[in-house]
Amino acid sequence: MNSCAKLLQELTAGTHDEVLAALYALDGTQASLDRAQERAAQVVRSFAEIFTPEEHASVALFSGPGRTEIGGNHTDHQHGHVLCGSVDLDMLACAAPNGKEVIRIHSQGYPTLEVELSSLLPRERERNTSAALVRGVAAKAAELGYPLSGFDAYVTSNVLSGSGLSSSAAYEVLVGNILNHFCCGGALDPIQIAKIGQYAENVYFGKPCGLMDQMGSSVGGAVAIDFADPSAPLVKKVKYDFTRSGHALCIVDTGSSHGDLTDDYADITREMGAVAAHFNKRFLRDVPEADFRAAIPSLRVRCGDRAVLRAIHYYEDDRRAVQEGEALERGDFARFLELVNASGLSSAVHLQNTWSISDPSQQAIPLALAAGQELLEGTGAIRVHGGGFAGTIQAFVPNDRLEAFRSGMEALLGRGKCHILHIRPQGGTVVIG
Known part of the structure; x- marks a missing residue:
């Protein structure tokens, strides 16, 4: 059992340095450990x-990490495969039971929120708020039969806003781990915690998200997911130590806004769905690729060329997501990089989600990709990150080129726009209990 004073003393003395290094000092430097x-x-x-x-x-420290999509760009909504991973940016909380029937969370820079445990039904006025996520996670834990009690928590976050690293999933996983530790006796596994987070976001927050974000945050490391049955996806942790790859993960903020892109995202789902409907199916996962390819001439007439190209992307990137995980498990990082680059090319040429047709003069992602390819000089890998059309790009950069890559990208986009991250081996966790 740790009091605040005891935990501070231990942190200062370096008692927990090994635990902290495994989460936050993946570059192996003392400076990262000190931070x-x-x-x-x-x-x-x-x-x-x-x-x-x-x-x-008794107080404890908890972590809910951000996540990055690695493979399978826009494949999940067609019941396909994805590869994602947790990163070393997270929401970190100090929390303790408070002996009350209320959860109180103070997030740095925001007022303290309070969620009464006496009533856990969804509240319309809380939709799209953090309180909705907390209430939803608590409600699902109670529904599963666990006796709830209140806790207090202080939360700080360095998960980049608007980066596609999914701060909402990190928050859900963080709260899920706190409840699991204090109320569930540690009985919930990472997959259950991820599903609880998705439930909170769908039902209480009001966002119809899939499960990739929560799985990437909760399970940790590289995570391969098969969404053949979205209600019960097949989840496999890919065994690979990215710290030995000789590459760093860079998320580059192009400075372009995700605002007003709802129609662009919806068009991808609609057009892939239209191709599937040609075969009387709802999702491309249920259409054999050979049948699709044989029908391309008629699909061009019925659905349009862009829909056909986006379906081609689905089949190829769905396959690549599986192959990426297999390459990592073999330790074949060179093959993994080839597949990441191929995914990036397909996203640009087939999926066409690197710029918005509503504003063709704004092409920050293609420009950043072009600059990044020049800086990499045929090494590493680079691709659009997440939903696309605006926002961020992702690159795996050889360590000996890292500073030059960051300098070059920030010369183009501005200081602080290139973030050097690492795939961390642990997902949501009790850091110090």
Whole structure:
């Protein structure tokens, strides 16, 4: 059992350095470990300032990481395969039971939110708020039969806003792990916690998301998911240590906005669905690729060329997502990089989600990709990240080219736009319990 004072003393003494290094110092440097140690200590100090430490006999640290899509761009909504992974940016919380029937969470920079456990039905006024996510996670845990009790938590986050790293999933996984530790006796596994997070986001928050974000955050490392049955996806943790790849993961913010892109995203789903409907199916996963290819001449007339190209992307990127995971498990990082590059090319040429037809003068992603390819000089890999049309790109950059790559991208896009991340081996977790 750790009091705030005891935990601070241990952090300062380096007692937990090995645990922190495994999450936050994946580049192996002392500077990264020092930053992680100070961040953890600051979270504990902030908890003690916001809440009354004398009321909490035992505090613990929890982490809910952001996630990155690695393979399978826009394949999940067609019941296909994806490859995703947790990253070393996260939501970090110091939390403790409060002996009350209320959850109180103070996120850095925001007012403290309170969720009464006496009523866990969805509330319309809470839709699209953090309170809805907390209430939804608690409600599902209660529905599963676990006796709930309140806790206090202070949360800080370095998950980049608008980066496609899914801060909402990180938050859901964080809250799920806190409840699992304090109320469920650790009985919930990472997949269950991910599903609870999706339930909260779908039913309480009001966003009809899939399960990739929560799985990537909760399971940790590289995660292969087969969405043949979205209600019960097949999840496999891919065994590969990215710290030995000789490459760093870069997420580059192009400075372009995701605003007003709803129609662009909807068109992808609609057009892929139209191709599937030609075969009296709802999803491309249920249409044999050979049947699709034989019908391309008639599909061009019925659905249009862009729909055909997007269906081609689905079949090829669905296959690549599986092959990427297999290459990693073989330790064949060179083949993995080839597949990532092929996915990026297909997203640009077939899926066509690197710029919006509604604003053709804005092509920040193609420009950033072109600049990145020049900087990589045939090494590494680069692709659009996430939903596309605007936002971020992803690159796997050889360590010996990392500083030149970052400097070059930031010369084009602005200081602080290139973020060097790592695929961390652990998902949502009790960091120090």
